[in-house]
Amino acid sequence: MMAGIILACSIVLLLQFFVSYCRSLIAVSSKQVLSPEVKDVTGIQRTASGDDFKRVMQLLQLCPERPEDKNGVQAIGAYFNLLSFLRSTLARIVPSMRAWAESERGHCAYFAAVALERRISFSRDMLAQQMDS
Amino acid sequence: MPGLVINILDLLTALLQASIVVVSIAKGYSRRYLTINLYLAASTIVLFSRYYILSQHGLLSAEYIYFYYYSDALLTIGLYFTLMGLYATVFEEMKAAQYLRVFTILLLIGTAAFTCAVVQQSGPRMITRYVVEMSQNLYFVGVVLTYVLWGAILKLRETRTRVIQLVLSLGVYFSAFAGNYALRNLYPQMHVVWEFVPPVLGCLLPLSWARAFWSVSEEARLAPSRLMAVPR
Numbered sequence: 001m002m003a004g005i006i007l008a009c010s011i012v013l014l015l016q017f018f019v020s021y022c023r024s025l026i027a028v029s030s031k032q033v034l035s036p037e038v039k040d041v042t043g044i045q046r047t048a049s050g051d052d053f054k055r056v057m058q059l060l061q062l063c064p065e066r067p068e069d070k071n072g073v074q075a076i077g078a079y080f081n082l083l084s085f086l087r088s089t090l091a092r093i094v095p096s097m098r099a100w101a102e103s104e105r106g107h108c109a110y111f112a113a114v115a116l117e118r119r120i121s122f123s124r125d126m127l128a129q130q131m132d133s
Numbered sequence: 134m135p136g137l138v139i140n141i142l143d144l145l146t147a148l149l150q151a152s153i154v155v156v157s158i159a160k161g162y163s164r165r166y167l168t169i170n171l172y173l174a175a176s177t178i179v180l181f182s183r184y185y186i187l188s189q190h191g192l193l194s195a196e197y198i199y200f201y202y203y204s205d206a207l208l209t210i211g212l213y214f215t216l217m218g219l220y221a222t223v224f225e226e227m228k229a230a231q232y233l234r235v236f237t238i239l240l241l242i243g244t245a246a247f248t249c250a251v252v253q254q255s256g257p258r259m260i261t262r263y264v265v266e267m268s269q270n271l272y273f274v275g276v277v278l279t280y281v282l283w284g285a286i287l288k289l290r291e292t293r294t295r296v297i298q299l300v301l302s303l304g305v306y307f308s309a310f311a312g313n314y315a316l317r318n319l320y321p322q323m324h325v326v327w328e329f330v331p332p333v334l335g336c337l338l339p340l341s342w343a344r345a346f347w348s349v350s351e352e353a354r355l356a357p358s359r360l361m362a363v364p365r
Contacts, residue, residue, distance in 0.1 A: 003269065003315040003316075003318035003319050004315070004319065006269060006270075006273045006311055006312075006314075006315040007312055007315035007316060007319065009273070009276070009311075010273065010276060010308045010309075010311040010312035010315060011308075011312055013276050013280055013304065013308045014305060014308035014309055014312060016304075017279075017283070017301050017304035017305045017308060018305050020283070020301050020304075020360040020361070021298065021301040021302060021304075021305055021341070023359065023360045023361075024294065024297055024298055024301060024355065024360050025298075027294075027355045027356075027359050027360065028294060028349065028353065028355065068343075068344060068347050068348045069344075069348065071340040071341060071343070071344050072344055072348070075341075
C-alpha cells in the first residue's frame with residue numbers, strides 16, 4: 001500500500017521535475033540568436049516547428065560531440081518524444097494541449113539548432129587548433 | 134557479466150564526480166556549493182569502495198549487498214545535507230537557514246523512526262529489508278523536500294539558472310530513485326532488473342550537475358515562471 005502510493009507520487013513528481021528541467025534548458029538556449037548559416041542549414045528562420053527537430057538532430061549527429069551538451073541534447077530528445085506521445089494521444093481529446101505540445105516541440109527544435117551552432121563553432125576551434133599545431 | 138556492467142557504470146560515475154569536484158576547486162566555487170562538492174567527494178569514495186568489494190567478493194555476496202545498501206542510505210543522508218545547502222542558498226536573504234536545518238534533521242530522524250516502526254510491525258525480518266524500506270522512505274522524503282524547495286523558488290522568483298537546474302536535477306534523481314525502490318518493494322522477485330537500475334540512474338545526477346556547473350555561468354538568469362508547464 002505504502003510502496004504503491006510512493007510509486008504513484010514519484011512518477012507524477014518525476015514528470016513535473018523532468019518537464020521543468022527540460023524547459024530550463026530550453027529557456028537558456030532560447031536567448032541565443034542563430035547565425036545566418038545555421039538558419040540556412042536548418043531552414044529555421046524565426047520560429048522553429050516540431051517537424052524541424054528530427055532534421056536538426058540528424059545534422060547534429062554529423063558534428064563532433066561537445067561533452068558539455070551531450071546530456072542536455074539527450075534530455076531534450078526524451079522530452080520531445082514525450083511531447084510527441086502526448087500529441088498523438090491526450091492532445092487529440094484536449095485541443096489546447098495540442099497547441100501547447102506543438103509549441104514545445106518547436107522550442108525543442110530551436111534548442112537542437114542552438115546545440116548545432118555550438119558544435120559547429122567547437123569543430124572550427126578544434127580545426128584551428130590543429131592547423132596552429 | 135552483470136557485475137562488469139555495474140563496475141563500468143560506477144567507475145564512469147566516480148570519475149565524473151571527481152572531475153566536478155576538481156573543476157569546482159580550480160574555478161573557485163567549491164565553497165559556494167560546499168555541500169554539493171562534499172557529497173560528490175563522499176560518493177566518489179563510496180563508488181571506489183564498492184568497486185573494490187565487488188571485485189573481491191562478487192555481486193551476490195553478503196559483503197557487497199550489505200555495503201551497497203548501507204552506503205546508499207548514508208549517501209542519501211548526504212544528499213539531505215546537499216538539499217539543505219540549496220535551501221540555504223535560496224533562502225539566504227531571509228536568514229531562515231538555521232530553522233531549515235533543524236527542521237530537516239528532525240525530519241530525517243522522524244523518517245528513520247517511522248521506517249523502524251513499520252518494519253517491526255511486519256514481524257521478524259532481515260535487516261536488509263529495513264534498509265530497503267528506509268531507502269525508499271528517505272528518497273521519498275527527499276522528493277517532498279525538493280518539491281517544497283521548488284515551490285519556494287517559484288514563489289520567491291529565484292532567477293539563478295544554475296541553482297534552478299541543480300534543484301530540478303536533484304528532484305528528478307530523488308523521484309526516480311524513490312520510484313525504483315517502491316517498485317523493488319512491490320515486485321521483489323524482479324531483483325535482476327532492480328540491480329541494474331540504480332547504477333544507470335546514478336549517472337544522471339552527476340551528469341546534470343556537471344552541465345549546470347560547466348555550461349551555465351553563475352550570472353545566468355531566467356524567469357522561473359517560464360518553467361511551469363501551465364503558465365502562471
